[in-house]
Amino acid sequence: MSFPVLSAPSSPLPLVELMGRLCLAQMDVAQRLQYLACRLSVGLADSCLRRQLLRRDDSCCVADQVELEERIALLMEAGGEGLVTILGAFIEELTQAHTQCIEASFAAAGVAPVARLSHLPGASLALRVPAAARAFNARG
Incomplete structure (x- = not known):
């Protein structure tokens, strides 16, 4: 079975931009x-230094130690939220870059990008699974 060869995009500029x-x-x-x-x-x-100072000081209150532990917990929670925000923005930016590259690559040909992704003209991208494979499941 031979597949038709798709023409390459006319300009490499979308790939360079990507x-x-x-x-x-x-x-x-x-x-x-x-x-x-x-x-x-x-x-x-800073929190570790404060903890060491509180341990050496005999007159420290339990309230100071609790406040320090709350501060550390808040710092870790804020760090986790910052990490999620940074990585979420990164993933969104990568997705936009790939989408714009695909649109720009196939816009010159005058064909919608999704229509160009199928390997045969008019063929669907549905996965053909044999009946024996459909009957198998993880439980045996």
Whole structure:
């Protein structure tokens, strides 16, 4: 069975733009994660220093220790939320870059990108699964 050869996009500019956007997104996420890690390490170092001072001081209150533990917990929670936000924005930016590259690559041919993805003209992209494979499940 031979597959028809699809013509390559007429211009490599969408691919170059994609690589540039991916590189910029990677540098941006690396810088943001490094900044977050630095802020968290400074906060944790400060908390550890305070904890050591509270342990050596006989007149410290239990309330001070509880406040310090709450501060550490808040710092960790904020760090987790920051990480999720940074990675979510990174994934969104990658998705947009790939989508725009595909649209720009196939826009010159005048054909919708989804129509060009099927390997045969008019063929559906449905997966053909043998009946024996459909009958099998994880339980045996």
